[in-house]
Amino acid sequence: MKTKLSVLGRVYTFLIYFFLYLPIFVLIVFSFNSSNSRTIWSGFSLEWYGELFRDSVIMSSVYTTLLVSFISALIATVFGTAAAIGFFNMRGKMRTHLLNVNNIPLMNADIVTGVSLRLLFVAAFFALGRAFGAINGFLGTHLPVSFDLGFGTLLIAHITFNVPYVILSVMPKLHQSDRNLMDAALDLGCTPISAIWKVVLPEIMPGIVNGALIAFTMSIDDFVISYFTAGSKTQTLAMAIYSMTKKRVTPKINAISTILFTTVLVLLIIVNIRSLRQSKNNDAKQKKGILK
Amino acid sequence: MKSRAFAYPYVLWMALFVVAPIIIIVVYAFSASDGSFTLDNFSNMELYLSVFGRSFGLALIATITCLLLGYPLAYALAHEGPRAQGIMLMLIMLPMWMNFLLRTYAWMSLLEKTGLINRFLGLFGIAPLNMINTPFAVVLGMVYNYLPFMVLPIYSVIVKIDKSLLEAAQDLGAKPSTVFTRVIFPLSLSGVLSGITMVFVPAVSTFAISKLLGGNKTMLLGDLIEMQFLGGSYNPHLGSAIALVMMVVVMVCMFVMNRFGSDDEQVVMF
């Protein structure tokens, strides 16, 4: 009976994976199509990859995406780790309230986060413009009086939605770590700062690295929030793709998909092989330990 | 302890970029373009009741479909060997790392009138089906994009269920189906709830999926909001009001559901 169930489970699992991967497979196949049809196969070519790399709009959007993802992940990681340590050392209501606020960007719909930040930026720029205008009028300076949404606002938005992920992945590590570690370090003569640097940080490092990776991928994947906060001149890859899908269909999109898919696949395989090796090593060590 | 000071910069950041924007949304929702207080934004929403209905309806259908498809998958996954589990999990997450616009775009070429599915059906002499630009296509897009959000939390709860609990249930006379209904399912409820949240919230607020797969006929809340900020009918006050109502309705739904569900404290993410 157990085997019957698992056979059924296997078939079912296979069907779901088929559903998940069929569209991607089709996408990849037609990236090598020589005509610009995405449904009729007319021969193998790499033409669309060439087109893609010559497309300066796409290339600059890739650059923007990588830049904003990297910087925002970096800042969010530092910010989030510090905040997690701070929250962890608060107690009671204060901590609960702050963590609830921290969860807002996670729970909120992306579009709400996006438009609310957009409103904030526009309002802030308006106020700043007024203030600078007044100063200019008063002092005769030439401070700018109008601002546009752009890379700066995009970066702030990305940091804002990335920090909660970092906190969420660092917090459990802090809970797991031994509360006495910090005290032990202080007891042995560390200052609080060096105790955190030398003892607490190494202890929670896996959580920090994990948080940084999540933040980076969230940034790369984001479309909705960027769409509302980047303004008209700055464009991330997702935004470029969106405007392409709205206009004429071109297999360049298939080419981007293929490149993204293979990049992620290769990265995942590397990570998995590494962790597999590590766990194998650990197994071997454990076995040796038992057998002595 | 001084180390709580580490949180202060981020607390300031949250005040500026998390709390302030929400306050601004509320302010915008309750004001006219000249800045005076008004409730018109809400009363004008009457025009868009059908959009609200369609958005919540389609999101609900997509969420239920995800649950029905995702739960058995999560269950099957949790019962594989550790190595197969690792690979299968990776395969579930892999499409998530490709931008959702690309995943949605992929369905366009499958669903089109002259798309691959219709051409495949044509081989058997079946007349082309009208699939793209229908609510069906939108739901399909939602299910396709958000299914992993349902599978992962449920999987991570099921896989952590102590095997001895299942043995205990059997020991007390429960046959396999009873073990499932009395022990496994109740214990996986927290995962189901966070799965539902993680699918429903983006589904109800999406705007790209409906644009790409639903054409102009199936406008959803997301499209409506987007139009008020970036589209033709520029009116951030109305847009804020719609966003606010959507947010409140979603929060009320989640609150009620969590009350009915379990009093389990944590929300399971990955």
Place this chain on the structure above:
Amino acid sequence: MSKELIRLKDVSMTFDGETILDNMNIYFNDKEFLTLLGPSGCGKTTTLRIIGGFLTPTSGDVIFDGVRINDIPPHKRQVNTVFQRYALFPHLNVYDNVAFGLRIPKPYEDVSSVALSEASGGKKRKKKLSETEIKSRVTEMLEIVSLKGFEHRSVSSLSGGQQQRVAIARALVNQPKVLLLDEPLGALDMRLRKDMQQELKRIQKQMGITFIYVTHDQEEALSMSDTVVVMNAGKIQQIGTPEDIYNEPKNAFVADFIGESNIVDGIMREDNVVEIFGRKFRCLDKGFAPDEPVDVVIRPEDVDIVDVKDGALTGTVTSVTFKGMHYDIIVDFKGFKWLIETTDFCPEGSRIGIKIDPDGFHVMKKSEYSGMFGDYSSYSAEYDEIGDVEYEESSLEDEADEV
């Protein structure tokens, strides 16, 4: 004499090519408190899981009341288990945990069930119990385990001892013929353990059913059981009453595992005469071949300390440990170190003589364990190991992972 209820016939269990149970033959009587005792990895938990139906033996038969039940799944067996870490359902409160088994309709239809329901006194189980009946049985059971008033508490808010009681009530409320207990007291502290031992014994007497109890704690086994089964390396070493096991161990393993023992090589010169260290002593054992080499067990409390001139043997005290009621001293006899319990203080380095009464000797046939146990040369190390609570905990864990 009570009748036989469960029998394991030639049961073997191999796992990944490793033999965990080696051709085991044992039977369990109705209404008895039987303990499977042995170090971690000896196969005692495996035995229990085979009876519970969670494992199917590689070969051999499991017989319940005359019927082979190898292929009957756990939910159809009239046996209930108290799990190592309780396995209480976290989503249910105390009452619902206990009521869990009662709420499951049990249509015993297949062949085996006839025998099973006959075993429960010929009474066929009802298909489904009414909630009032469930309530009265749960309440009654909670009273038996002294948890009245805890009905609506969540199980996670209970202490270890209380959780333990819930686990026992949850199993017993189904009126099983046999209750299986897998190291149920392992996670409790010393004091609570002692209380729960009494409690378990009382419950077993009150319910009048068979308890099969697994533990690695010899003191627990001796104080609670009607019958003790000592196991090692997948084999039964000895079955007997606690007194038999302590006083008449069958081999060096049992002698060492149960209590402290000095085990020395000896030669059985004739009936009632044994020779150790080249001297003959009177003993009560007989039935060995003339001049047969044997293992001789001398319990630390059976040795009397006398003046050197009166001693049958003389040795040097090498270490003294104060134990409250008595001293543990280690005495070197010609390079072989003995542990002796005495109320007389003997300073380290002093020469003493010893005397042993004939009933202080226990003579055993040579076995595969001869020469492996019973020497206290590395006394302190071994002592630490025994006294260390964490060691026990971790060995418990090993056993949990073993199957």
